[in-house]
Amino acid sequence: SDPGDVNRTRLHWALIAGTAAAVGVGAALGTRAITQLVDSTLPDARGIASFNRPGTITLLSSQGKIIQKLGPATREKIKPGAMPLVVQNAFIAAEDRRFFQHDGVDVWGIARAVVTNVRQGAVREGASTITQQLARIVFLSQDRTITRKLKEAALALKLERQLSKQQILEQYLNYVYLGSGAYGVSDAAWIYFSKTTDQLTVAEAALIAGLPPAPSIYSPLVNPDLALKQRALVLDRMAQSGSISRVEAERASASPLALKPATPKYFNSSAPYFTTWVAQELPKLVTPEQLEVGGLKVRTSLNLDWQTKARDVILKNAPFDTEGVMVSIEPGTGLVRVMVGGRNFYESQFNRATLALRSPGSTFKLFPYATAIDLGIKPETIVLDKKRCWNGYCPKNFGNKYYGKVSLANALKNSLNTVAVQLQDIVGFDAIINTANKFEIGTERPLGKYYPMAIGAYEQTVLDMAAAYAGVANRGVFVKPTPFEEIRGPESNILWSRRVDGDRGRRALDSDVADAMNWMFQRVVSGGTGIAAKLDDRQVAGKTGTSEGARDLWFIGSIPQLTTAVWFGYDDNRETKSNSGEAAWAWKQFMLQIKEELPVQAFPAKPELNRPWRVPGKKKPKKTDKKAAYLGYEHESEPPQTERGDAPPVDEPRATDIQFPLEIEPPAPMPPPNESQAPAPSTQPKRNWMKPRIQERRWTR
Numbered sequence: 001s002d003p004g005d006v007n008r009t010r011l012h013w014a015l016i017a018g019t020a021a022a023v024g025v026g027a028a029l030g031t032r033a034i035t036q037l038v039d040s041t042l043p044d045a046r047g048i049a050s051f052n053r054p055g056t057i058t059l060l061s062s063q064g065k066i067i068q069k070l071g072p073a074t075r076e077k078i079k080p081g082a083m084p085l086v087v088q089n090a091f092i093a094a095e096d097r098r099f100f101q102h103d104g105v106d107v108w109g110i111a112r113a114v115v116t117n118v119r120q121g122a123v124r125e126g127a128s129t130i131t132q133q134l135a136r137i138v139f140l141s142q143d144r145t146i147t148r149k150l151k152e153a154a155l156a157l158k159l160e161r162q163l164s165k166q167q168i169l170e171q172y173l174n175y176v177y178l179g180s181g182a183y184g185v186s187d188a189a190w191i192y193f194s195k196t197t198d199q200l201t202v203a204e205a206a207l208i209a210g211l212p213p214a215p216s217i218y219s220p221l222v223n224p225d226l227a228l229k230q231r232a233l234v235l236d237r238m239a240q241s242g243s244i245s246r247v248e249a250e251r252a253s254a255s256p257l258a259l260k261p262a263t264p265k266y267f268n269s270s271a272p273y274f275t276t277w278v279a280q281e282l283p284k285l286v287t288p289e290q291l292e293v294g295g296l297k298v299r300t301s302l303n304l305d306w307q308t309k310a311r312d313v314i315l316k317n318a319p320f321d322t323e324g325v326m327v328s329i330e331p332g333t334g335l336v337r338v339m340v341g342g343r344n345f346y347e348s349q350f351n352r353a354t355l356a357l358r359s360p361g362s363t364f365k366l367f368p369y370a371t372a373i374d375l376g377i378k379p380e381t382i383v384l385d386k387k388r389c390w391n392g393y394c395p396k397n398f399g400n401k402y403y404g405k406v407s408l409a410n411a412l413k414n415s416l417n418t419v420a421v422q423l424q425d426i427v428g429f430d431a432i433i434n435t436a437n438k439f440e441i442g443t444e445r446p447l448g449k450y451y452p453m454a455i456g457a458y459e460q461t462v463l464d465m466a467a468a469y470a471g472v473a474n475r476g477v478f479v480k481p482t483p484f485e486e487i488r489g490p491e492s493n494i495l496w497s498r499r500v501d502g503d504r505g506r507r508a509l510d511s512d513v514a515d516a517m518n519w520m521f522q523r524v525v526s527g528g529t530g531i532a533a534k535l536d537d538r539q540v541a542g543k544t545g546t547s548e549g550a551r552d553l554w555f556i557g558s559i560p561q562l563t564t565a566v567w568f569g570y571d572d573n574r575e576t577k578s579n580s581g582e583a584a585w586a587w588k589q590f591m592l593q594i595k596e597e598l599p600v601q602a603f604p605a606k607p608e609l610n611r612p613w614r615v616p617g618k619k620k621p622k623k624t625d626k627k628a629a630y631l632g633y634e635h636e637s638e639p640p641q642t643e644r645g646d647a648p649p650v651d652e653p654r655a656t657d658i659q660f661p662l663e664i665e666p667p668a669p670m671p672p673p674n675e676s677q678a679p680a681p682s683t684q685p686k687r688n689w690m691k692p693r694i695q696e697r698r699w700t701r
Helices: 003-040 045-050 085-095 107-120 130-139 146-162 165-175 185-193 202-209 224-241 246-254 272-284 288-293 304-317 361-374 408-413 417-427 429-438 451-455 462-473 511-527 581-597
Strands: 057-060 066-070 296-300 323-329 336-340 382-385 404-407 484-488 494-497 541-546 552-559 562-569
Touching: 057 272, 066 272, 085 130, 085 165, 085 202, 085 224, 130 146, 130 165, 146 165, 165 185, 185 202, 202 224, 202 246, 224 246, 272 288, 272 296, 272 336, 272 484, 304 323, 304 336, 304 581, 323 462, 323 581, 361 408, 361 417, 361 429, 361 451, 361 462, 361 511, 361 541, 361 552, 382 408, 382 417, 404 408, 408 417, 408 511, 417 429, 417 451, 429 451, 462 511, 462 541, 462 552, 462 562, 511 541, 511 552, 541 581, 552 581, 562 581
Parallel strands: 057 296
Antiparallel strands: 057 066, 296 484, 323 336, 323 562, 382 404, 484 494, 541 552, 552 562
16 A cells, blocks of 8 residues: 555544544533533532531520420431441432432433333332432422422532532431431431431331331321331332342231331420520510521520429429429529429410519518619618508518517518518618619509509519529629520621620619628528528528518529528419418529539628718719629628627717607617617607608708
């Protein structure tokens, strides 16, 4: 042959090969470019592990334990590598026999499904792969449209490029809906058989694997006969695939359903009264859109262990068949650590802690006493306890017992009603209402200017009263109670944090006034009406309260780190035929169980009060402490202070410059040792006590 022809032939084939290579490379590059372009419009599949269905909320305790899962949530996920092989084989046989052979879309599977369905004259077999189903669950809707199917196929191909087959299968088994509120295999195993996935038999795994085509219809709790037919179909396919033998399939197919239904895990709240309050408060902090998107993780303030102990204490110590409430608040932060709103949530969902308006009884005396001390009266001031009336209102002491001349501190210790009303008459309704308002008492439901107000005539919630006492325990800084520590979104991004966004607290009482109140409240517990709450190893500051006819039994007590309120009573306002000592005793039973978790701390010592008497309504002198709001006890723990007597030390200033009405006398100057000195007779004209002094007052200086 001609050498020239040979060279031309070689050149010709070289050109053909080069052209083919160029076309191939171009096609590959073009395909890659198109793939990248399409991928850029699709979600990143690697975030699939954090998928949450719309409207799902997980409520966590302060220690991170799950309290409840709300919405269509997978309540328990199987960890990577822990999915039982029998479950994997059952779902692959039932849903995607060529799962390990295709790249996300199974052309052969589509052809097989078409042939099968034509032969059967009905839809007997689906064409969507497990990968396509996962893409639909996580990223798409359930609409039956061509557009959705195209997106589903594109997403399936992307999933196969970004995740391994095992990752795809495990995620699918964690998210697929399996009827009766079961989202994922673990939920289904629990709901239908009260088992974990590693305890499932071949028959049980096959039954669950037969549910995805129509979970609400094939659920064994709804249609057991249809469920059995689906199970038999799955077992037959498992035998065909070789994952089980034909004998095993026949044996499993012949076994009974053996259902043992159970409520989904975390479906019911372990602290239902508390979580109903969370549900009311959450929309105030997050938007409707954030709630709708779901995937919220809410770390609450609740101490789940304390909550369980508190519930048991209420059940064991409620007198007769009364209802009971307990609320515990951390004074420095406002975090609600315990909320028991009744004896049994499933018998009555009414949350008595936040919704029930009850007479606070003598616990309301906090406000007239604090107001009086703020205006210049001292705990040592002597008052006259006797039967009296104010405009026809004649309060009585418990047991109709009257003490005559008694110090203000002892009057509170013994919860003398006449003294509380006397203080109210001296300082005025407006001053007391103003003090209460600073603790958010009377801001939503205004307090009326009537004499019974001083001893608790105006109904309050247990939560509100507990928060007020927590403010006093916090040395006068009131922090609004909250159930939230932190709220995170579906990407674990912080939406709200108490440390950043929460209430910083505001001063409601000067610290020396709050310290004086805490000192007097300690005496209530160490030797007064609250003695049933006394703890041997630490100081307790608290107050009992009993409404008319003993319809409400209260005790609100504090240690420096925790304020806890206890209430007992009937919903229909019947008389309890008991006393507030029951509430104080219940408080103690709760504290005995948790106090070891709280180091011993002491309240500040009784302050030396040198406040000049201020006429009610007159502005305070500008003296105030300009330091940052006090947010909790930070001083070193001290042993409890020794209780002081009624009389102050010799060198303590006295309120001798205050002009009191005849029935309220300042203590006489302390005589030198071993000398007696009668107090000088009062020169004040006798006052007409029937004439109330509410607004304008004229005081003799």
